[in-house]
Each structure stands twice: as structure tokens, then as C-alpha cells.
Amino acid sequence: xxxxxxxxxxxxxxxxxxxxxxxxxxxxxxxxxxxxxxxxxxxxxxxxxxxxxxxxxxxxxxxxxxxxxxxxxxxxxxxxxxxxxxxxxxxxxxxxxxxxxxxxxxxxxxxxxxxxxxxxxxxxxxxxxxxxxxxxxxxxxxxxxxxxxxxxxxxxxxxxxxxxxxxxxxx
Amino acid sequence: xxxxxxxxxxxxxxxxxxxxxxxxxxxxxxxxxxxxxxxxxxxxxxxxxxxxxxxxxxxxxxxxxxxxxxxxxxxxxxxxxxxxxxxxxxxxxxxxxxxxxxxxxxxxxxxxxxxxxxxxxxxxxxxxxxxxxxxxxxxxxxxxxxxxxxxxxxxxxxxxxxxxxxxxxxx
Numbered sequence: 001x002x003x004x005x006x007x008x009x010x011x012x013x014x015x016x017x018x019x020x021x022x023x024x025x026x027x028x029x030x031x032x033x034x035x036x037x038x039x040x041x042x043x044x045x046x047x048x049x050x051x052x053x054x055x056x057x058x059x060x061x062x063x064x065x066x067x068x069x070x071x072x073x074x075x076x077x078x079x080x081x082x083x084x085x086x087x088x089x090x091x092x093x094x095x096x097x098x099x100x101x102x103x104x105x106x107x108x109x110x111x112x113x114x115x116x117x118x119x120x121x122x123x124x125x126x127x128x129x130x131x132x133x134x135x136x137x138x139x140x141x142x143x144x145x146x147x148x149x150x151x152x153x154x155x156x157x158x159x160x161x162x163x164x165x166x167x168x169x170x171x
Numbered sequence: 172x173x174x175x176x177x178x179x180x181x182x183x184x185x186x187x188x189x190x191x192x193x194x195x196x197x198x199x200x201x202x203x204x205x206x207x208x209x210x211x212x213x214x215x216x217x218x219x220x221x222x223x224x225x226x227x228x229x230x231x232x233x234x235x236x237x238x239x240x241x242x243x244x245x246x247x248x249x250x251x252x253x254x255x256x257x258x259x260x261x262x263x264x265x266x267x268x269x270x271x272x273x274x275x276x277x278x279x280x281x282x283x284x285x286x287x288x289x290x291x292x293x294x295x296x297x298x299x300x301x302x303x304x305x306x307x308x309x310x311x312x313x314x315x316x317x318x319x320x321x322x323x324x325x326x327x328x329x330x331x332x333x334x335x336x337x338x339x340x341x342x
Contacts, residue, residue, distance in 0.1 A: 008211035014234040018286050028282040032243050036251030038272035040179035044255035046248030048240035054225060056252035063185040063260070069219035071253035071327045072203045077217030078249060080207030081227035082242035083339065084215035086285075089234070093287075101209035111199040114257075114324050115189050116264075124329030130339040147341045153285050156242045158295030161337045166328055168254065168301040170318045 009092040041065055072125065075160070076105040079128070082156035087134065090149045096142055100135035128160065180263040212236055243296065246331070247276040250299070253327035258305065261320045267313055271306035299331065 003012040021028045036046045036056075042064040045053035056071060058064025069077065080103040091098050107128040113121035134143050151157060174183040192199045207217045207227075213235040216224035227242060229235025240248065251274040262269050278299040284292035305314050322328060 004212075010212065010234045010236075013231065014286070017232060017234070017282075018288065021282065021286065021288060025283075028286070028288070030280050030282055031277055032241075032247060032280060033275070033277045034240070034244055034247035034251055036248065036255055036274040036276070038255045038259060038269070038274075040259075041175075041181065042256045042259055044252050044272075046251055048244040048248060051240050054240070054248060056248075056255070058256060060181075060184065061188060063181045063188070064256075065181075069205070069222055069225070070203075071249045071256065072330070073205055073219040074249035074252065075246060075327050075330060076203060076205035077207065077219060077225060077227075078242045078245035079337070080205055080217055081215050081245065084207055084209045084227070085213045085229060085235075085242065088209060088211075088213055098209070101215075103207040103209075104204070105207070106202055106204045109201050109203060109326060111188075111192065111201055112196075113329075114326050115185070115192065115199070116320075116324065117189065117192065117199070119323070122329055122333065123324045123326045124331075124333060125326070125335050127336045127338070130337065131342055132339060133342045144341060147339075149287075151339050152290070153287065153294045155280060155285050155294045155296070156246050157337055157339070158284075158293055159243070159246060159331060160295075160335050162293065162295060163334050164296050164331050165298045166250070166301065166332045167298070168303060168318075168322050168328070170315060171302055171304045 006092045006095065007088050007098050009088050011092050014089060043067060072107065072109060076107055076128070079130070079156045079160060080105050082154050083130065083132065083150060086150035086154050087146065090146050094142065094146055096136060096138045096146060098134060098136050102133040104131045105129070177263045177266070178259050178269050180259050182263050185260060214238060243278065243280060247278055247299070250301070250327045250331060251276050253325050254301065254303065254321060257321035257325050258317065261317050265313065265317060267307060267309040267317060269305060269307050273304040275302045276300070
């Protein structure tokens with residue numbers, strides 16, 4: 001049996017994971033990691049598992065050298081990539097063939113707090129807007145059901161839209 | 172006058188931005204963007220401004236091809252990179268010389284909701300833990316003051332630790 005019948009998704013691997021978790025609930029508990037090293041100025045690199053380090057920087061106007069996307073842009077990318085996985089996974093489960101998925105994200109951010117001009121303010125995104133284009137022959141109501149399933153189960157979506165305890169400790 | 176007196180940070184550019192915002196508060200209102208395109212399976216690429224697209228994938232066990240860090244790892248990287256900028260910026264303002272900054276991040280996530288096994292649950296990180304190592308000759312109390320300033324003003328830190336409205340619209 002082939003493992004990829006639709007959308008090039010390895011749905012057998014997903015099914016095996018679901019089965020393993022149904023047999024042993026603890027297998028759903030996962031821990032994810034990243035290591036960041038500062039490189040001078042506002043440049044840094046983040047390393048995940050054995051993948052090549054990914055660069056980070058800030059635009060010139062913010063004091064950086066503009067060599068890479070900055071951290072808030074990276075967060076938007078993470079959200080978009082997470083939604084892409086969600087559309088691919090849920091479409092495959094629902095039997096929907098996708099030809100293309102495009103996701104445009106934008107977020108509004110007030111720099112006052114980051115720059116120390118408003119001590120008690122919100123340094124983060126005030127709101128994030130995401131526009132999704134799905135290219136598929138499936139009926140509109142199926143695509144809307146798919147969309148609802150994805151938005152309701154997105155790990156990065158939930159991390160951003162809900163308050164997550166972040167404990168930052170100085171060694 | 173040199174623009175980089177400490178930590179290779181272009182503190183003059185940061186000062187110019189602060190001054191511009193103090194003169195015209197609206198200049199603090201920024202919008203950041205990313206565009207994501209699905210590439211089949213659980214692979215996608217995110218493009219920010221004119222930078223090269225950055226790949227995303229999922230591990231084999233989750234049904235991916237394991238060609239890149241996954242979206243929740245990317246979110247941790249974004250958080251670490253954001254904190255690195257914060258340490259560099261605030262240390263420079265405080266006159267602290269940093270030799271090195273290392274930031275290790277980990278987050279716990281229960282896969283039940285993402286996999287559709289717990290419809291009303293939290294698909295996102297339950298908690299995130301960050302360990303920061305600062306290599307500097309500055310006294311401990313200065314480094315702790317720096318640390319507090321960074322944690323209190325981190326754009327990605329606040330985005331993750333506070334609830335942010337995320338509106339995802341299907342075109």
C-alpha cells in the first residue's frame with residue numbers, strides 16, 4: 001500500500017501516530033527545542049536539531065544590519081507554516097485534493113514598549129491578520145469546514161492567540 | 172563619531188528611531204509581514220521581504236519528510252532571537268559589554284488537539300522554558316537588571332505570553 005494517496009501527505013505515518021497515542025496517551029506529550037547564539041549587533045542564529053543554523057537580524061532602521069528576517073517576522077512565518085501543515089493534514093483526512101495553498105500574514109506592533117518608551121505597555125503584536133487562498137476543486141462548504149478544522153487545531157495559532165507561560169531564567 | 176561603540180550594536184540608529192518616535196508617536200506603529208506557500212506534504216516555504224525563502228517541514232514521526240525545523244520549533248527560534256536582540260540592545264544602552272549570549276529554549280506540547288483527538292483542547296505550547304547564559308564582566312546585579320529589562324520588553328515574548336487576536340480569513 002502506498003503511504004501517499006493525496007496531497008503528497010504521508011497519511012499512514014499520521015495514522016500510526018494517532019493509533020499509538022490512542023493506545024498510550026502519554027505519547028502525545030512532546031517537547032520541542034531551539035538554541036540561539038548571539039553573533040554581535042542584532043544578529044543571531046537559531047539551531048534546531050541537526051539542521052543548518054538559521055540567521056536572524058533587524059532592519060537598518062531598527063539598528064540592525066538587515067541580513068535576515070527579524071524575530072517578529074519569523075513568528076509570522078512560523079504561524080503561516082503551521083497553518084499550511086494544518087490545511088495539508090486536514091484536507092488529506094477529509095479527502096480534499098489541494099493544488100495550492102498561499103497564506104499571507106501581517107501583524108501590527110507598537111514599538112514604544114520595545115524601545116523603553118512605555119514601560120508597562122504591550123511589546124508584542126496587537127493583532128495578526130491572515131489571508132488564506134486554497135486552490136482546489138472541492139465545494140466551498142468543504143473548504144470552509146477544512147478551514148474551521150485548521151484554525152481550531154493549529155499549535156502555533158493557539159500559542160499566539162492564548163496566553164502561554166514563558167519562564168526565562170538567567171543562568 | 173562611530174555608530175558602534177559597544178557590542179557591535181548600531182546604537183545611533185536606535186537613538187535616531189527613539190527620537191523620531193518621541194517627535195511623532197505614530198512612527199512607532201509598524202506592520203510586519205510574511206508569505207507562506209505550501210509545497211506538498213507538510214513542506215512549505217516562508218518568504219519575508221527580499222530574503223531567500225526559508226523551508227519548513229515536520230519530522231517523519233509526524234508525517235513529514237524531516238527536511239527542516241517545524242513550525243513550533245521556528246516559534247521557539249523566533250523567541251530566542253528576539254531575546255538576543257533585547258540583551259544586545261539593553262546591554263548597550265546600560266553600558267554593559269557582552270562577550271557571548273546563549274539562549275536554550277524548550278516548550279511542551281500535547282499533540283491530542285492537533286491530531287483531532289481532543290476537539291476543545293489546547294493545540295499550542297502549554298509552557299515554554301528559556302535558559303539564558305550571559306558571558307560578561309558586569310556585576311551580577313547589573314546582569315539581573317538587564318535580564319528584567321529584556322523580559323519586560325520582548326515583542327515575541329509578549330506575543331507568546333499574552334493573548335493576541337489572530338483573524339484567519341479564507342479568500
